[in-house]
Amino acid sequence: GAVVSQHPSWVICKSGTSVKIECRSLDFQATTMFWYRQFPKQSLMLMATSNEGSKATYEQGVEKDKFLINHASLTLSTLTVTSAHPEDSSFYICSASWGNYGYTFGSGTRLTVV
């Protein structure tokens, strides 16, 4: 149980274009979803927290206009990287929260901007 599906698993896009990443909770309703970014040999850095039906809460230093998060239902959250640049190339991982202490991670999306 508590499976989170994340798509796509990898994407290559041209500089200046936008990319959307989807995160779905398959067998539970996610109270909260989190979006992380991980650069090579570094830890996960929380980008934002989203709750269904409300605006996302962004961590300090994360541009909310560049990383658009939509959490339209209890099972789906999307992250759109707008006007992507090579420095946005990273491993993006979503996580869904259930109850007070349950967290399940998606499989991650490797974004390469060329």
Place this chain on the structure above:
Amino acid sequence: QKEVEQNSGPLSVPEGAIASLNCTYSDRVSQSFFWYRQYSGKSPELIMSIYSNGDKEDGRFTAQLNKASQYVSLLIRDSQPSDSATYLCAVNPYESGGYNKLIFGAGTRLAVHP
């Protein structure tokens, strides 16, 4: 900024030995603690969670929590080459009105050699 500190390693142990991974955290009122394992290029997978002082055992893994010392550790008995990965310590800091976000340490790289 609430912090979670880990030794980056690498921690090298021979096959069959006990691997000991340590983590300290700065937020004294943190409620829950997690150890995740992450293989290169993959998303984290949950190894153990612990909420109360003392030890918690699950198979070859034992998590130890000491809230007074703000210290949590993970012991891996009978280490196997397949245990070679980065181990991430994560803490759920207490925040009034927060959304149960996790704060990750930088991770400790474990290498188990035959």
